[in-house]
Amino acid sequence: MGSIAERLAEIRERACLSYRRAAGQPGEPHIVCVTKNQPLPRILEAIDAGATEIGENYLQEAIRKDVFALCESRGVTVRYIGRLQSNKYNAILRVFDAVDSAGPELLERLHGTQDRGAQRACTFLLEVNAGEESQKGGLTMPQIRELAAADAPWLYEISGLMVVVPLQATMQIRATIYQSVSVLFHELASDLGSSRVTLLSMGTSDDFELAIEHGSNMIRVGTGIFGPRSPSQV
Numbered sequence: 271m272g273s274i275a276e277r278l279a280e281i282r283e284r285a286c287l288s289y290r291r292a293a294g295q296p297g298e299p300h301i302v303c304v305t306k307n308q309p310l311p312r313i314l315e316a317i318d319a320g321a322t323e324i325g326e327n328y329l330q331e332a333i334r335k336d337v338f339a340l341c342e343s344r345g346v347t348v349r350y351i352g353r354l355q356s357n358k359y360n361a362i363l364r365v366f367d368a369v370d371s372a373g374p375e376l377l378e379r380l381h382g383t384q385d386r387g388a389q390r391a392c393t394f395l396l397e398v399n400a401g402e403e404s405q406k407g408g409l410t411m412p413q414i415r416e417l418a419a420a421d422a423p424w425l426y427e428i429s430g431l432m433v434v435v436p437l438q439a440t441m442q443i444r445a446t447i448y449q450s451v452s453v454l455f456h457e458l459a460s461d462l463g464s465s466r467v468t469l470l471s472m473g474t475s476d477d478f479e480l481a482i483e484h485g486s487n488m489i490r491v492g493t494g495i496f497g498p499r500s501p502s503q504v
């Protein structure tokens with residue numbers, strides 16, 4: 271299947287091609303290398319191959335692996351893309367550069383914080399629960415529209431949206447979801463300011479080209495770069 275460097279290069283090439291086709295102009299999407307369950311040497315391999323953003327799902331795992339020192343020294347952004355628990359908000363805000371899986375509770379708390387000196391995180395995406403799955407985090411599209419209509423003040427904290435589709439969703443369902451989230455994203459950009467709302471994180475190893483076709487400018491790729499995840503690696 272090739273090395274991490276070869277797979278990353280291939281994904282970047284495919285992603286750029288789709289992006290240029292969809293946007294009708296040069297440029298490239300953000301590629302977030304999803305490093306959950308990957309030990310530090312493999313993460314370093316991806317960084318050496320040019321990865322500039324990584325995504326971690328668990329606070330403790332990221333601390334244990336010590337990804338933060340490595341990433342800081344290499345100028346790599348560390349994004350939190352996992353489920354959030356309120357007892358970990360402060361710790362997450364202290365160590366991550368971005369939280370892509372933010373919900374109203376975190377954003378409201380953030381909005382009420384005057385002194386952000388202890389906080390490192392400065393980019394927040396609102397997670398969209400597009401499949402309306404009760405066990406998933408994030409807000410549904412109707413909930414987000416309602417909050418935007420009510421002009422919820424904490425919405426001004428967000429730089430965009432991250433959508434997680436149901437695991438079993440067919441490509442056709444994914445296309446429908448990506449298209450509707452893209453419409454919502456543009457509504458929010460026009461409501462909240464298009465210089466503020468710029469990031470649309472959708473698409474993973476299985477479907478990033480489809481997501482880019484529907485307007486994604488940030489993809490999150492794990493297995494496509496690192497191969498299948500084995501839970502016991504770290």
Ligand SMILES: *Cc1c(COP(=O)(O)O)cnc(C)c1O
Nearest residue numbers: 304351474475490491492493494
């Ligand atoms: C694990 C994970 C990914 C990566 O999925 P792959 O199928 O390995 O590319 C992307 N987004 C989130 C939120 C994840 O938890």
